[in-house]
Amino acid sequence: MSGNILAALLGSKKEKDIKAVLPLLHRINELEPWALSLSDADFPKMTTKFKDRLSKGETLDDILPEAFALVREAARRRLGERPFDVQLIGGIVLHQGKIVEMKTGEGKTLSSVTAAYLNALTGQGVHVITVNDYLAERDSQWMGQIYTFLGLSVGCILSSMDNVARKTSYACDITYGTNNEFGFDYLRDNMVWSLDQKVQRGHAYCIIDEIDSILIDEARTPLIISGPADDDTYKVNEVNRLALSLVEAKKNPETGEYPDESKGEVLEGDFKIDEKSKRVMFTSEGMNHIESLLQKRGLIKGSLFDPANFEFVHYFTQAVRAQRLFNKDVDYVVQDNQVQIVDEFTGRILHGRRYSEGLHEAIEAKERIKIARRNRTLATITFQNYFRLYKKLAGMTGTADTESEEFNKIYNLDVVVIPTNRPVVRRDENDLVYLNETEKFDAILNEIKTLHTKGQPILVGTVSIEKSEKLSAMLTKNGIRHEVLNAKNHAREALIISEAGAKGAVTIATNMAGRGTDIKLGGNPEFRARRKAGTEAPEEKYREALLHEYDLWARDYEEVKSLGGLCVIGTERHESRRIDNQLRGRSGRQGDPGRSIFFISLDDDLMRLFGGENFKQLMSKAGMKPGEPIYHPLLNKSIESAQKKVEERNFEIRKHLLEYDDVLNKQRNFIYEQRNAILADTDLIERVRTSATEMLEDRSDLLDQSIKENQNKAIADFCSWLFDTFGIDLSPKQVADLHRSGTIIQEIQKLLDQDLSAKIESAGAESLNFFIRFSYLQEIDEKWLDHLESMEALREAVYLRSYAQKNPLLEYKLEGSDIFESLILSIRHNIASKVFRVRIQQKVEQTATIPSRAPRIEVAQTSHQSVGSFAGESEAVRQESAIAAAAAPPAATVIRQGQKIGRNDPCPCGSGKKYKHCHGR
Numbered sequence: 001m002s003g004n005i006l007a008a009l010l011g012s013k014k015e016k017d018i019k020a021v022l023p024l025l026h027r028i029n030e031l032e033p034w035a036l037s038l039s040d041a042d043f044p045k046m047t048t049k050f051k052d053r054l055s056k057g058e059t060l061d062d063i064l065p066e067a068f069a070l071v072r073e074a075a076r077r078r079l080g081e082r083p084f085d086v087q088l089i090g091g092i093v094l095h096q097g098k099i100v101e102m103k104t105g106e107g108k109t110l111s112s113v114t115a116a117y118l119n120a121l122t123g124q125g126v127h128v129i130t131v132n133d134y135l136a137e138r139d140s141q142w143m144g145q146i147y148t149f150l151g152l153s154v155g156c157i158l159s160s161m162d163n164v165a166r167k168t169s170y171a172c173d174i175t176y177g178t179n180n181e182f183g184f185d186y187l188r189d190n191m192v193w194s195l196d197q198k199v200q201r202g203h204a205y206c207i208i209d210e211i212d213s214i215l216i217d218e219a220r221t222p223l224i225i226s227g228p229a230d231d232d233t234y235k236v237n238e239v240n241r242l243a244l245s246l247v248e249a250k251k252n253p254e255t256g257e258y259p260d261e262s263k264g265e266v267l268e269g270d271f272k273i274d275e276k277s278k279r280v281m282f283t284s285e286g287m288n289h290i291e292s293l294l295q296k297r298g299l300i301k302g303s304l305f306d307p308a309n310f311e312f313v314h315y316f317t318q319a320v321r322a323q324r325l326f327n328k329d330v331d332y333v334v335q336d337n338q339v340q341i342v343d344e345f346t347g348r349i350l351h352g353r354r355y356s357e358g359l360h361e362a363i364e365a366k367e368r369i370k371i372a373r374r375n376r377t378l379a380t381i382t383f384q385n386y387f388r389l390y391k392k393l394a395g396m397t398g399t400a401d402t403e404s405e406e407f408n409k410i411y412n413l414d415v416v417v418i419p420t421n422r423p424v425v426r427r428d429e430n431d432l433v434y435l436n437e438t439e440k441f442d443a444i445l446n447e448i449k450t451l452h453t454k455g456q457p458i459l460v461g462t463v464s465i466e467k468s469e470k471l472s473a474m475l476t477k478n479g480i481r482h483e484v485l486n487a488k489n490h491a492r493e494a495l496i497i498s499e500a501g502a503k504g505a506v507t508i509a510t511n512m513a514g515r516g517t518d519i520k521l522g523g524n525p526e527f528r529a530r531r532k533a534g535t536e537a538p539e540e541k542y543r544e545a546l547l548h549e550y551d552l553w554a555r556d557y558e559e560v561k562s563l564g565g566l567c568v569i570g571t572e573r574h575e576s577r578r579i580d581n582q583l584r585g586r587s588g589r590q591g592d593p594g595r596s597i598f599f600i601s602l603d604d605d606l607m608r609l610f611g612g613e614n615f616k617q618l619m620s621k622a623g624m625k626p627g628e629p630i631y632h633p634l635l636n637k638s639i640e641s642a643q644k645k646v647e648e649r650n651f652e653i654r655k656h657l658l659e660y661d662d663v664l665n666k667q668r669n670f671i672y673e674q675r676n677a678i679l680a681d682t683d684l685i686e687r688v689r690t691s692a693t694e695m696l697e698d699r700s701d702l703l704d705q706s707i708k709e710n711q712n713k714a715i716a717d718f719c720s721w722l723f724d725t726f727g728i729d730l731s732p733k734q735v736a737d738l739h740r741s742g743t744i745i746q747e748i749q750k751l752l753d754q755d756l757s758a759k760i761e762s763a764g765a766e767s768l769n770f771f772i773r774f775s776y777l778q779e780i781d782e783k784w785l786d787h788l789e790s791m792e793a794l795r796e797a798v799y800l801r802s803y804a805q806k807n808p809l810l811e812y813k814l815e816g817s818d819i820f821e822s823l824i825l826s827i828r829h830n831i832a833s834k835v836f837r838v839r840i841q842q843k844v845e846q847t848a849t850i851p852s853r854a855p856r857i858e859v860a861q862t863s864h865q866s867v868g869s870f871a872g873e874s875e876a877v878r879q880e881s882a883i884a885a886a887a888a889p890p891a892a893t894v895i896r897q898g899q900k901i902g903r904n905d906p907c908p909c910g911s912g913k914k915y916k917h918c919h920g921r
Contacts, residue, residue: 012245017416021092028072028088035073042424044151046070046700047464050121061120064095067121070743071146078145079110087111090396095116095119099211099407099415100396104419105518105580105589109394109920112141112207115394120152120173124204126392128176132348133158140176147174157181161200166199179214183223187379190672191225193777195679203389211395212578214410215913217401219654223378223386224356233361233371235299235315242293243319246270249283271320275605278325281315290316300748314358324364332363332466337370339363342465342510377788384410386660398585399578406651410658425587426565428474429597431573432629433640440486440601443629444571445474446504447599452480456563457505459519461583463572463605464485467524468508471571475506481561482506495531497525500586503560519586521565522556525549565593572604573639575646606642663813664791667820671784675777684772685756685765692752693745698747707739715739725837726752755836762840775834779827788821791816 038046049062068088076082083091087107087824090100102108112128120126130136140156147154155169157177166185169175183201189198198553208214249258249269256274259265270286271278282290291304296760300309327824328334332341334351337362341350354360364371387393391412400443402408404415444460447903462468465486470485483496485507500507502523518524522757529546560566566587575582587594681687684696699721706714722728722735728751730738738744759768796814798808 003329017093020418021089023087024065024092025085027086028068031065031069032072034066035069036068039150043070043074043149047121047151049124056177060095060121063121064092064118066093066153067118067610068114070150071117071864074146074149075110075113078141078149078518081107081110083107083110086418086421088114090418091115091118093416094207097394097413099394099400099404099413101400101415101417103398103420103424103589104398104585106418108209109139109143112209112396113146115145116143116174116207117150119205120147120390122204123173123200124206125170125172126174127182127206129179129182129206129208129214130176132211133208134179136176136178138242149847154616157185163197163199167619171197172200179208179218179383180223183381183383184225186386186389186781187223187225187381188218190675191379191781192679193774193872195676203391205392206276206387206394208393208395209388212397212400212403213269215387215395216406216578216654217576219383219657222371222380222382222657224377226356226377230639232315232358235312236319236358236361236365238297239312239315239319240322242297243323244288245293246286246289246316246320248273248324248493256741261306271423272505273320273324274304275325280319280325282313282316287313310426315362318358318362319365321359321622322366323628326363327466328367329437329466329469335419337662339367339369348425377574377792378785380788382657382661384654385661393592398683399581402581410654412582416672424588425591426594427598428584429595431598431600434599434601434629437601437603439597439842440603441471441474441572444471444569444599445478447569447597448475448480449478451567451625452506453561455504455559457501457503457521457560457566458507458569459500459583459586460506460508460569460571462508462510463574465510467571468510471508475508480506482508484508486510493820495527501560501566503563520553520557520589521560521592521914522558525553528553550836561593564595566595568596570596570598573598573600573606573643575606575643576650576759577643577647586833600639606646607639617756656781659809659814660795660834663816664788667787667816670824671780678773678776678780681773682769685760685777687833688832689752691754691828692726692836693749695832696745696748696752697708703739703744714776722748725833726755728752728836740849752844759838759840768835771838772835776827779830783823783827787819790819794819805857 046066050067053063055059068091071091072083084107084369086102087110090111091101092110093100093114094115095118100108102110102111115134116126116128118382120858127244128139130139137156137158140154152174153172155172155174155175157166157169159178161182162170169177170185185199189200192198222691240358247269249267249272259267267283268285270283270289272283274281274283287304291293291300294304294309294312300306300312303309304312328333330342332339334340335349341353341355343350344347353872355363388411393411395413398413407413407415432443434443448458448460460471462471468484468486472482475482483506485496486509496507496509497519498507500509500519502521507522525546526622529542529549532545532549553672568584570580570583584596587596603606678684679688699718703714703718712732714733719732720728722730726748728748730748735744738747762770794810797814798811801807801811846896
């Protein structure tokens with residue numbers, strides 16, 4: 001109440017945000033005559049002048065009015081579109097590093113051009129993030145006409161590109177691409193073995209389209225680059241068969257809940273499932289049953305809880321999840337003998353992605369198709385921590401205000417709501433609620449019949465492929481022509497959406513978030529003209545077709561407008577209010593008339609899982625009659641409460657993920673900084689010398705302490721350490737004499753320096769540096785992979801400590817820090833030891849030239865788990881796996897100059913090992 005009074009007296013936040021940028025807008029508008037007076041050749045010249053002014057000390061804010069006026073005129077000349085004042089306001093807010101909320105159809109894509117151009121003048125590069133490759137390529141070409149007219153270069157990152165093409169695109173002034181590709185490129189850049197293999201050149205400024213989808217919906221799970229792990233497909237198949245015999249625990253028919261064993265209630269069955277979080281929990285009876293099944297099958301010996309056998313619990317967990325909680329044509333589809341995941345937010349197929357942690361393999365076993373090998377994590381990062389790398393971050397969407405608190409807390413981003421260019425006149429009607437799903441679909445069918453008869457275009461939004469196909473079958477049975485837009489016909493997306501506003505059009509779409517194409521009443525004349533003229537047609541032919549199509553469209557537009565515009569029908573409430581608002585926002589663009597209405601049943605997942613177990617029974621008792629919708633304040637509150645519960649749960653998931661990843665992020669940043677320093681360092685020999693000195697000083701201090709207790713043992717231990725670490729062979733008497741004289745560190749350091757000098761003289765400083773760099777990177781990468789697995793195991797282990805009244809996150813931080821310190825120490829010690837212990841040998845005549853054996857190169861895979869956890873095979877990294885590629889030197893030709901070396905003969909390298917255990921391995 002007090003907030004409303006203050007807003008009335010002082011003005012709301014929305015009003016104050018807009019008032020703050022109005023002086024800049026007026027200045028831009030005053031400069032419009034100046035921009036109009038420029039010739040086409042003056043535009044790139046002005047860009048050069050702006051760059052010169054920046055180099056002399058002016059700021060981007062100083063040149064903003066002129067730059068924005070220049071872009072507005074460039075857009076008018078190249079695209080025939082003059083940005084509205086509200087679009088310029090949006091550009092100003094984006095430049096300020098904030099989130100712009102602009103309603104669907106208000107022109108966010110064009111609005112971002114002003115901010116992108118201004119920030120590109122610094123020469124540090126601007127990244128524009130979109131939700132899919134289609135939009136990235138389309139926007140880079142469409143808006144690229146403006147940038148090139150202004151004298152800037154434009155690039156686009158696509159999943160199919162190789163590293164050379166990526167590097168070229170990142171070198172451009174403005175680069176378009178998807179959030180996944182930018183994130184994966186960052187991870188891959190920190191796996192390369194030379195600086196020239198990197199494709200990105202920094203993170204200065206970023207504009208994210210559909211920022212709520214990317215930073216909220218998809219931020220629940222991290223990006224992962226993975227490589228093949230051990231082959232366990234046989235176990236997955238066997239467990240899938242055995243899991244079919246497990247039985248779900250019986251629920252109490254009155255409460256719909258599982259019996260509570262802590263209250264003495266009897267729990268019968270093998271497992272419990274939690275549909276809300278898609279979890280499976282085995283009962284004690286279930287664990288015994290699993291153990292019995294595995295023993296009978298001969299898969300284990302002894303107890304299931306033996307360390308060697310406990311992995312089967314994981315296999316059974318994923319098998320039951322796949323069988324009971326993941327449904328075909330809802331969570332995934334089977335195409336081309338592959339399990340393809342469906343994005344729950346956009347309804348698109350996530351091509352090449354795979355659920356991780358063995359779930360995808362379990363689904364493949366369930367669907368009886370070939371199982372791909374499981375993967376091992378090579379690198380990972382969350383979207384939160386990737387986008388925090390940017391010095392300035394901004395974004396735009398049609399729905400962000402409801403999540404403003406989260407944007408502020410996690411990303412320190414403010415949300416500014418931009419008013420529409422024309423008032424919204426769409427009618428948003430109250431929800432119609434039915435007792436069950438059958439009644440709801442019958443009502444939807446009747447509504448579509450009524451509207452279709454008079455020719456009003458209809459857009460029907462569903463939450464799954466299964467529901468869209470069910471409705472499609474009903475419409476076909478009733479003779480209503482329609483189009484279906486879901487993951488199975490993604491290729492026709494642009495055509496379907498472009499015609500969704502035509503007279504009599506009926507379009508069924510599985511979610512409408514991030515489609516990137518406006519629905520125009522009467523259809524899309526530009527799209528029709530391009531289709532009729534042909535994609536390769538001359539510009540004159542296209543313009544001729546366009547004039548004809550515009551004449552037809554003007555007639556159809558007025559007719560559709562008189563019928564009430566586009567009617568949006570929602571068949572179910574989404575778990576997020578933003579997704580519902582995005583569906584509604586497809587109607588009523590730029591002041592057009594429109595209508596939206598949602599049909600809901602008490603059988604819908606949202607109502608069933610989050611509306612309360614007894615809600616349906618309560619409404620039946622309250623007099624809800626079959627086939628008749630109801631309106632009730634309690635119902636509206638229940639729906640809103642259910643959506644808030646899901647949003648809060650998802651926020652907790654994201655927050656939880658971030659808290660744990662922040663621990664790993666500090667470690668990751670340190671490792672990547674060290675890795676980059678090694679790549680850039682031209683004198684790694686000095687780095688090794690420093691590490692050796694520190695190791696020597698630490699061990700000398702330990703000798704000082706232990707020599708008081710047992711001198712002989714302490715000196716013997718030091719001699720052994722010295723030989724094992726540096727290959728220096730000193731007798732106990734020599735060490736004792738050096739210790740007594742207090743010169744032990746100095747004398748051993750001399751020996752180490754002599755060793756390094758000899759190696760430099762023999763191999764050359766450049767070759768030794770190369771060897772050290774190679775060894776460092778190999779050691780860092782291998783240790784980092786092991787560390788990722790250790791941290792993942794630790795994260796699972798600390799959850800159990802909550803039973804001991806300990807904070808799992810604190811335990812994770814403390815133990816994770818200890819593990820990481822050991823990792824760093826291990827890397828430094830191993831490299832220093834390796835450099836001093838290695839021996840350089842000259843080529844021996846009349847012996848075999850033994851080539852270094854290159855390890856098998858495995859292809860890495862990228863994955864982002866925006867639905868669950870998945871890894872992508874078709875989006876495999878185009879470059880070789882970093883570790884394998886670096887460890888594979890150029891192939892050498894084997895020339896036998898002497899007699900053949902037997903496998904059990906001493907190796908000619910002088911190691912003292914048998915040939916089969918050394919270079920013949």
